[in-house]
Amino acid sequence: MNEGISFNLSWMAWTQPVAIFFIAIAVMLVVFGVLQFVMPTYERRGFLPVPTTRGDRLFMSLLGAAFIHLIWLAFSDASLLFASGISVVYAAVMLRWG
């Protein structure tokens, strides 16, 4: 009678690209979490007007990447891969010199 707790996640309407996206985010968080134990981050001042930690710069990179993709979708019909390329460069600059 009692089937127990069901972990049916079909209500979340999962798609493969979204699953890959969130797995990538989770992996990124785990890597940066482990990195915090191995090589703790310290605040430093780069070209940004505020001192930032590695986590701050990662968050800014992700948020900036989201907006780069949105702006690309709003104004261009070209492949979204260009926006992804710009985002990678932006994230690298932010993490290294931000």
Add this chain to the structure above:
Amino acid sequence: MEKREYQWAWLMVLPVVLVVAFSAIMPLMTVVNYSLQDIFGPNSRFFVGTAWFTEVLRDPALHGALIRQLLFSAAVLLIQIPLGVGLALCLPKKGPWVSVSLVLLALPLLVPWNVVGTIWQVFSRPDVGFAGVILNGIGFDYNYTGDSLDAWLTVLVMDVWHWTSLVILLCYAGLQAIPDAFYQAARIDGASRWAVFRFIELPKLKGVLLIAVLLRFIFSFRIYAEPFVLTGGGPGNATTFLSQSLTTMAVGQFDLGPAAAFSLIYFLIILLFSYVFYLTILNMDREG
């Protein structure tokens, strides 16, 4: 030793992370999934890629709603922050009137949002409403149901009535926290009232004001119930803000895919502004 404690502190956050995972992250993941699909029913959905994002980002109606929303939030901040500071400065600092003033000021904050809309709908009606009848009686051609500017001003005044108290209470708390020694030093130096405000009170209120700005921005940027009840978004689309456009799309038209894409864009805009405010507050705290 300190470094080790700092690192283990992150593990203490784990229970909160789990709660947030179920209450916020899983629904957010669902919205992301919906934003990439055309949903016809629980078992009938098709992957459409970023088509909904492109459609939403290029929709002139939503551009209009975004511009109205930004203008509304800017107007709210420009009015409520100076007004809140000014009224907080006028409140008594000691004595029995302090409690009376604070309770009276807190009253609008206790009224549910949809009730605020109903109160102002009745209050502003040009035929039987107290404010509407008086404004028309003294010569203004006031009709918030037919005139866009009147509707805008009514929604704005309603929001000022509802939320300025929050700014006042925050500023009042900030003012009460300033030690008397600062005022005594200013008196000895013969500082004017303006100088006391400019060089003592305002710098000390900096942190509180940023929190007030952040809260008022977030609340005003996602305003829904009050204008929905008062004007229904009209006349035309004059007072249709982002949240109402979103609700119409998701619940009215049942366009779940575009509504999900719209929700994510809406969320990212609020996240961006909140993060900028957060960094500013943090930086100001450091600078002292």
